[in-house]
Amino acid sequence: MKLLEERIQRDGKVFEGNVLKVDSFLNHQIDAPFIRELGREWKRLFEGEEITKILTIEASGIGIACIAALEFDVPVVFAKKTKTVNISDDVYKSQVESFTHKTVYDIIVSKEFLTSDDKILIIDDFLANGKALEGLIDLCEAAGAEVKGIGIAVEKAYQPGGDLIRSRGYRVESLARVQSMTVGGGVEFAD
Amino acid sequence: MKLLEERIQRDGKVFEGNVLKVDSFLNHQIDAPFIRELGREWKRLFEGEEITKILTIEASGIGIACIAALEFDVPVVFAKKTKTVNISDDVYKSQVESFTHKTVYDIIVSKEFLTSDDKILIIDDFLANGKALEGLIDLCEAAGAEVKGIGIAVEKAYQPGGDLIRSRGYRVESLARVQSMTVGGGVEFAD
Numbered sequence: 001m002k003l004l005e006e007r008i009q010r011d012g013k014v015f016e017g018n019v020l021k022v023d024s025f026l027n028h029q030i031d032a033p034f035i036r037e038l039g040r041e042w043k044r045l046f047e048g049e050e051i052t053k054i055l056t057i058e059a060s061g062i063g064i065a066c067i068a069a070l071e072f073d074v075p076v077v078f079a080k081k082t083k084t085v086n087i088s089d090d091v092y093k094s095q096v097e098s099f100t101h102k103t104v105y106d107i108i109v110s111k112e113f114l115t116s117d118d119k120i121l122i123i124d125d126f127l128a129n130g131k132a133l134e135g136l137i138d139l140c141e142a143a144g145a146e147v148k149g150i151g152i153a154v155e156k157a158y159q160p161g162g163d164l165i166r167s168r169g170y171r172v173e174s175l176a177r178v179q180s181m182t183v184g185g186g187v188e189f190a191d
Numbered sequence: 192m193k194l195l196e197e198r199i200q201r202d203g204k205v206f207e208g209n210v211l212k213v214d215s216f217l218n219h220q221i222d223a224p225f226i227r228e229l230g231r232e233w234k235r236l237f238e239g240e241e242i243t244k245i246l247t248i249e250a251s252g253i254g255i256a257c258i259a260a261l262e263f264d265v266p267v268v269f270a271k272k273t274k275t276v277n278i279s280d281d282v283y284k285s286q287v288e289s290f291t292h293k294t295v296y297d298i299i300v301s302k303e304f305l306t307s308d309d310k311i312l313i314i315d316d317f318l319a320n321g322k323a324l325e326g327l328i329d330l331c332e333a334a335g336a337e338v339k340g341i342g343i344a345v346e347k348a349y350q351p352g353g354d355l356i357r358s359r360g361y362r363v364e365s366l367a368r369v370q371s372m373t374v375g376g377g378v379e380f381a382d
Contacts, residue, residue: 029268029304030253032260059249062221063267066254069223070261076221076254113220 001041001175004153005189007034014181018156026153027060027125032067038175039068042123042151045173046072049148051121053077055114055140057107057132064153065123072121077114079107079139094138097131107135109143116144127152127174130161137170154178157190192232192366195344196380198225205372209347217344218251218316223258229366230259233314233342236364237263240339242312244268246305246331248298248323255344256314263312268305270298270330285329288322298326300334307335318343318365321352328361345369348381 013021025031051072056065057079065076081096082105091108098105114120122136133150140147147170155162155174166172177190204212216222242263247256248270256267272287273296282299289296305311313327324341331338338361346353346365357363368381 023301024304025266028271028301029266030257030260031266032257033264033266035257036261059253059269059271062250062253063257063269066221066223066226066257067261069221070227070258073224075216076223077219078221078250078254080219080250110214110219113215 001038003034003037004176008154008176008178008187012187014183014185014187016183020154020156020178020181020187022154026064030063032063035064035067036071038064038153039071041175042068042121042173043071046121046149046151049121050119051148052117052119053114053121053145054123055079055109055120055136056123057081057136060126061124064125068121068123068151074121077109079109079136082106082108092139092142094135094142096135099129099131107132107139109139111143114139114143114145118143118145119148120145121148122150123152124150125153127155127161127165127172128159130164133161133165137165137168149173151175192229194225194228195367199345199367199369199378203378205374205376205378207374211345211347211369211372211378213345217255221254223254226255226258227262229255229344230262232366233259233312233364234262237312237340237342240312241310242339243308243310244305244312244336245314246270246300246311246327247314248272248327251317252315255316259312259314259342265312268300270300270327273297273299283330283333285326285333287326290320290322298323298330300330302334305330305334305336309334309336310339311336312339313341314343315341316344318346318352318356318363319350321355324352324356328356328359340364342366 149171152174157177179190181187340362343365348368370381372378
């Protein structure tokens with residue numbers, strides 16, 4: 001999506017350690033009117049798919065997912081990150097390995113809000129190693145919910161997550177696919 | 192706001208320990224099209240005020256704030272909760288005491304995204320003791336940003352937060368003000 005690529009070129013900042021900061025419009029400050037355009041693009045891409053709910057993960061996925069949900073006219077449910085050991089029977093749980101923070105954390109979603117009737121669009125801000133996405137897919141599988149598609153804002157196409165998830169048969173629509181980036185230099189996009 | 196009161200009556204659940212669960216539409220599952228009506232109501236209430244940015248706090252404030260931001264046509268910035276001791280020079284920091292979790296945590300916001308040019312509307316899902324709100328006001332004061340108003344979805348009017356914040360001169364618009372609630376019984380609203 002040209003609009004997002006241009007915004008990343010303009011406002012994204014590349015740091016050592018494979019870090020692309022887009023926190024001026026995507027995940028600390030959120031440019032809501034701009035994000036609405038992303039939501040409209042996902043709506044266009046997934047036109048014809050029956051979606052009953054958007055699933056995302058806290059914290060940075062929530063804003064994007066809620067804005068996109070208005071385009072789809074559906075509710076959002078967000079998976080919560082937790083270190084709580086005692087997980088009650090009324091939640092589905094999965095584990096996610098964080099490369100950034102070198103930790104493993106649990107994600108949970110209430111069984112009440114993810115069911116076998118749901119046709120899910122997963123939305124998240126970043127896709128790199130795909131671990132968070134795998135966790136969200138796990139939750140859907142546990143609930144018997146059908147994953148109709150996955151909408152990502154920024155995919156790091158040089159990392160394995162996108163290929164991994166697509167090879168499992170899921171449709172992943174990333175609005176910007178970063179091919180390479182250089183500290184102090186620019187960002188290049190795939191396709 | 193009648194619409195929100197009715198939704199709380201219908202879908203809210205009261206538990207021991209002063210807990211009102213509204214996680215089917217407000218803060219785990221988020222009924223985005225419904226929340227848009229709350230955003231429109233805040234827009235109506237704050238009509239005529241110049242707002243440049245909405246400030247909220249992760250995680251449950253983010254979705255509501257982003258949906259409201261579309262009505263105001265402004266960006267959102269959300270304060271992050273952190274236990275990190277080393278806070279860099281490029282953030283404003285405040286402390287918040289959590290009654291629910293009996294802990295104290297830091298909240299931070301990047302100095303880049305909160306400045307003396309900003310005219311802020313603070314949005315949050317709940318107001319009870321007002322501690323989170325005081326932390327957000329602190330951040331605005333540190334930045335020299337002007338707080339034009341505060342929009343709350345659910346205020347527990349029998350707790351001191353609302354009076355406290357209003358007595359400091361801030362305009363607080365709570366769309367539902369709970370006067371009392373009973374486990375297994377109902378919820379009664381103020382006004």
